[in-house]
Amino acid sequence: MPYEFEEILETIRMTQVEHFDIRTVTLGINLRDCADRDVNVISQKIYDKITRIARNHVKIAQEIEQRFGIAIANKRIAVTPVSIPFDNLKKDEFIKIAETLDRAAEAVGVDYIGGFGALVQKGFTNGEKELILAIPEALAKTKRVCSSVNVASTKAGINMDAINLMSHQIKETARLTAKDGSIGCAKLVVFCNVPEDNPFVAGAFHGVSEAEASINVGISGPGVVLQAIREAGRVDLGQLSEIIKKTAFKITRAGELIGRKVAELLGVEFGIVDISLAPTPAEGDSVADILEAMGLESVGAPGTTAALALLNDSVKKGGLMASSYVGGLSGAFIPVSEDAGMIRAVQKGHLSLEKLEAMTCVCSVGLDMIAVPGDTPEETIAGIIADECAIGVINDKTTAVRIIPAFGKKVGDMVEYGGLLGSAPIMPVRNISSKEFVLRGGRIPAPVRSLTN
Amino acid sequence: MNISEQKIREITIEVLKEFGEDISPEKLREEVYNRIQRQIEKPSMTQNSMDSGRVIITSYGINKPGVVSKISTILAQNNCDIQDITQKILQEFFTMIMIVDISSSPLSFKELHDLLARAAEEMNIKIMVQHEDVFRTMHRI
Numbered sequence: 112m113p114y115e116f117e118e119i120l121e122t123i124r125m126t127q128v129e130h131f132d133i134r135t136v137t138l139g140i141n142l143r144d145c146a147d148r149d150v151n152v153i154s155q156k157i158y159d160k161i162t163r164i165a166r167n168h169v170k171i172a173q174e175i176e177q178r179f180g181i182a183i184a185n186k187r188i189a190v191t192p193v194s195i196p197f198d199n200l201k202k203d204e205f206i207k208i209a210e211t212l213d214r215a216a217e218a219v220g221v222d223y224i225g226g227f228g229a230l231v232q233k234g235f236t237n238g239e240k241e242l243i244l245a246i247p248e249a250l251a252k253t254k255r256v257c258s259s260v261n262v263a264s265t266k267a268g269i270n271m272d273a274i275n276l277m278s279h280q281i282k283e284t285a286r287l288t289a290k291d292g293s294i295g296c297a298k299l300v301v302f303c304n305v306p307e308d309n310p311f312v313a314g315a316f317h318g319v320s321e322a323e324a325s326i327n328v329g330i331s332g333p334g335v336v337l338q339a340i341r342e343a344g345r346v347d348l349g350q351l352s353e354i355i356k357k358t359a360f361k362i363t364r365a366g367e368l369i370g371r372k373v374a375e376l377l378g379v380e381f382g383i384v385d386i387s388l389a390p391t392p393a394e395g396d397s398v399a400d401i402l403e404a405m406g407l408e409s410v411g412a413p414g415t416t417a418a419l420a421l422l423n424d425s426v427k428k429g430g431l432m433a434s435s436y437v438g439g440l441s442g443a444f445i446p447v448s449e450d451a452g453m454i455r456a457v458q459k460g461h462l463s464l465e466k467l468e469a470m471t472c473v474c475s476v477g478l479d480m481i482a483v484p485g486d487t488p489e490e491t492i493a494g495i496i497a498d499e500c501a502i503g504v505i506n507d508k509t510t511a512v513r514i515i516p517a518f519g520k521k522v523g524d525m526v527e528y529g530g531l532l533g534s535a536p537i538m539p540v541r542n543i544s545s546k547e548f549v550l551r552g553g554r555i556p557a558p559v560r561s562l563t564n
Numbered sequence: 565m566n567i568s569e570q571k572i573r574e575i576t577i578e579v580l581k582e583f584g585e586d587i588s589p590e591k592l593r594e595e596v597y598n599r600i601q602r603q604i605e606k607p608s609m610t611q612n613s614m615d616s617g618r619v620i621i622t623s624y625g626i627n628k629p630g631v632v633s634k635i636s637t638i639l640a641q642n643n644c645d646i647q648d649i650t651q652k653i654l655q656e657f658f659t660m661i662m663i664v665d666i667s668s669s670p671l672s673f674k675e676l677h678d679l680l681a682r683a684a685e686e687m688n689i690k691i692m693v694q695h696e697d698v699f700r701t702m703h704r705i
Contacts, residue, residue, distance in 0.1 A: 112648045112663065114620075118703040119661050123622055123692060178673055180694035364701040 122365075123180075125335050130396040131362055132182040133369050134331035134389045137310035138168050139317035139382065140324050142191040142226075150204040153197060154211040161188065161215035161224075164324050164379070169220040171376045175369055183369065184331070184391075184531075188216060189315035190226035192259075198238030202245045209249035209256045216255040223298075225315030227258040230305070232267040233554070243273075246280050250295035251287035257313035263303035263500035265507045269555035271497065277301050278493040278549075282516055285485065289518035292526035296515040297448075297480065301496050303503030303510045308383050309439040314476075314511060325382040327439060328370030331389040332362040334396045336426075340404045351405065352425040359386060359429030367434045385439030386430030387475055388422070390450040392533035398422075398443050399452025410452060411462035419443060420473035440509060442475020448528065448535035449480055457536045464495075464538055472502050477510040482526050482535035485518040492516065494545030497555075505558055567600055575599050617667025618647070618696040621680065625689025627658040635662070635691070638683055642676065643669045663696070 125131040145156035165188055172186045193208055200208070209227050216224040227249060229239040246258050260277055263269040281296055288295035300314045307318020310327035317325075339358045340351065366384045374381035390398045399410040402418045423442045431437055445467065447453045456462035464481070471477040477499045483492075496512045503510030517526045520537050527534045579595045580587065587595075623635060632651070639646060639662075648663040666676060677693045684691035 112650055112661075114663075114699050114703060116650055116652065116659075116661060119620060119622060119699060120659070122694075122699060122702055174674070177677060178695045179698040180692055181698065361702045365698055368697060368701045 125332070125362070126181050129332070129338050130334035130391070130393060131332040131365075132184045133328060133366055134387075135185040135187050135310050135312075135329040136172050136183050136370065136373050137187045137189050137225075137312075137315055137327050137329070138165055138324065138377065138379070139189045139308070139321055139327060140164050140191075141317055141321065142193065143196045143319075146196045148199065150200060150207055153200075154207060157190075157208065157211050158215045158218075161190070161212075162218050165215075165219040165221070168377065172373055175372050175376070178372075179365070179369060181365055181369060185223070186221050187310070187312055187315065188219070188221050188224045189310070189312075189317045189327075190224065191317050191319065192226055192228040192230060194229035194236070194239045194242040195319060198236055200238060200241060202241045205242045205245035206249045206252065209245070209253050213253035213255050222255060223257050223312040224255050225257040225259065225312045226317060227256050228260050228316055230261045231273045232261055232264040232270050232303075234270065235273065243276055243280060246299065247283040247287050247295065250284050250298050257298045257300075257315070259300040259302055259305065259314045259316060261302040261305040262496070263504050263555075264557075265304055265504050266557055266561045267554075268557040268561075269303070269497060269500045269504055271493075271549060271555060272552050274301070274493050274496045274500070275489075275549060275552065278489040278496060281492055281514065282489045285516045285518045292528060293485070293515050293517045294528060294532075297513065297528060297532050300511050300513045303500040304508060305511075306439050306509055308385075310383075310385050311387065311389065311440060311444075313513065314440075321382070322380045324377075324379040326370055326374035326377065326379055327382040327385065328366050328373075329385040329387055329389065329439065330362050330366035331387065331391075332358070333388045333390045333398050333401055335362060336388060336422075337395065337397070337401050337404055340401060348421060352421060352428075355422060355425035356429035356432075359426040360433045363430040363433035363437075381436070383436045383438030384430070384434045386426060386434070386437055386441045387439070388426055388443040390444060390446065390453075391531055392449055392451055394451060397450045397452035398445055399450050399456060403452065409459065409461040410456040411466050415466065416469050416473055419445070419470050423474055440475040444476060444479060445470055445474050446479035446513075447481050447538070448526075448533040449531060450533070454534065454536055457538055464540060468498060468502075471499060471510055472506065475509065477503070478512045478514060480513055480515070480532070480535060482515040482517045482520070482537050483540045484522055484537055485516050485520050487516045487540050488544070488546070490544065490546040490549050491540060493549040495540075497545075497549060501555075504555075505560065507560055567603060571603070572596070572600065575603075616696055618663055618665050619673070619676075619693050620696055620699060621662040621664055621691060621693050622659070623684070623689055623691040624657070624659040625687070627653055627656050628687070631658065631687060631689060632660065634683060634687060635660075635680070638679060639664060642671050642679070644671075644676070
């Protein structure tokens with residue numbers, strides 16, 4: 112037999128028992144050719160283009176799913192940041208575009224569509240400002256549209272004015288979607304050094320340097336890594352890294368295979384595999400559980416950042432060997448509401464916002480799906496975003512903030528979102544003011560690190 | 565699926581040949597449009613788009629007489645060639661793995677998959693059908 116009995120059973124165990132799945136197959140679509148003076152014409156062009164290119168996206172993904180026996184959890188779409196081709200539009204017109212995206216996503220059967228965003232790390236164009244003003248209403252009026260705004264980069268520095276504006280918009284989004292636990296904020300991310308080919312919503316968009324259409328794949332397998340670590344028993348940290356690498360290698364290979372097949376059948380380019388460990392609220396599919404299996408009593412204990420760094424680095428090393436094109440965010444995600452282990456740690460008081468911030472220095476993104484009291488001042492949120500941006504800018508890495516100032520909620524409450532978004536315990540935020548600092552505004556200059564030429 | 569201009573040209577020429585040069589522009593447009601739609605809709609999943617025509621069938625469950633025979637009969641009836649087979653029984657629990665070439669079978673992957681899924685339900689066991697590529701990419705460099 113060309114394969115060992117155990118090898119075949121290993122693959123089956125990964126998919127059937129340990130929740131290994133392809134987290135997302137995201138079809139990126141360029142919208143730059145949909146520009147026009149008239150918003151109605153633009154809407155029609157956008158709708159026609161998305162439904163034309165993506166009409167078989169879900170069907171083909173399902174075929175591939177069945178063929179290889181590996182579930183593809185999400186089929187999604189990312190488009191060009193809409194502020195770019197439609198810079199001439201005004202706030203209300205951008206809301207109309209969001210509604211069009213929502214309709215198009217519904218028509219082709221995808222649950223989320225990313226790209227209602229702007230890249231303003233150095234400054235705003237008129238259109239970008241209008242788009243940002245439109246975000247709260249756009250997210251409140253739509254179900255599927257996700258928004259991301261890049262406010263800082265290593266090359267440009269940190270646009271504090273953009274951070275202040277975004278903090279205000281986050282609070283506004285929370286208010287407008289108050290009756291659903293401020294769910295609008297779960298669809299809104301503020302980025303630093305945003306990658307242009309990230310397949311994961313809410314931050315997914317189709318970057319300006321991308322091809323006409325492309326498929327990017329996000330793999331996921333915290334459960335598989337967890338099982339491998341548990342089976343390994345008491346080995347030293349070097350050996351632990353080796354075990355994680357081998358596991359990451361296998362799941363990345365499967366991810367690349369699936370991405371290539373979907374791209375081939377859709378007749379679009381294959382972009383990248385994003386080798387991230389993305390947890391879900393399901394039991395055993397948790398990044399926190401991995402860190403605890405490494406020997407920590409709970410996430411949040413001293414040593415957590417080191418353990419996460421080891422995990423993240425090993426996943427990357429294993430994944431890099433397995434795929435020719437690795438991109439996107441590639442690393443471990445540490446969202447709170449989407450990870451049962453993280454929720455547990457927060458509820459027990461083991462994990463604070465500050466510890467999470469430290470962890471974001473070594474993980475793939477940043478403060479993700481964190482619910483804070485609804486009365487958290489917007490200047491405090493701006494301070495939190497600025498801190499994350501500083502980590503990203505100085506270390507030349509992607510960081511992001513997806514924070515939910517849950518309207519009317521207090522520390523100790525829970526917000527339930529259901530599905531992959533999970534449920535978020537409201538975390539305490541330090542009650543000391545950042546106001547005078549953040550309201551200085553302006554742009555924090557790019558660091559020495561940016562001068563690499 | 566994207567249709568290149570070259571492809572559209574080929575389709576147009578094909579239509580012209582079929583209907584003759586005196587076809588009306590409206591009819592031509594309609595005919596070309598329909599054919600393009602068909603191209604786009606056709607889920608171009610053919611055996612050739614996969615690297616090999618082999619699938620791996622894994623079945624497991626409580627052992628009972630006739631399990632192997634039932635599965636292999638279904639395969640034989642549909643012209644599927646069993647190239648390798650291995651089986652382990654642990655107390656009353658069995659696991660069987662088959663490597664099967666389905667390239668000359670009249671059934672599509674999905675039809676075979678559904679047929680075996682029905683059989684699995686009848687016998688109260690689990691049967692998984694997966695294309696060989698997934699094992700090759702995960703376990704072989």
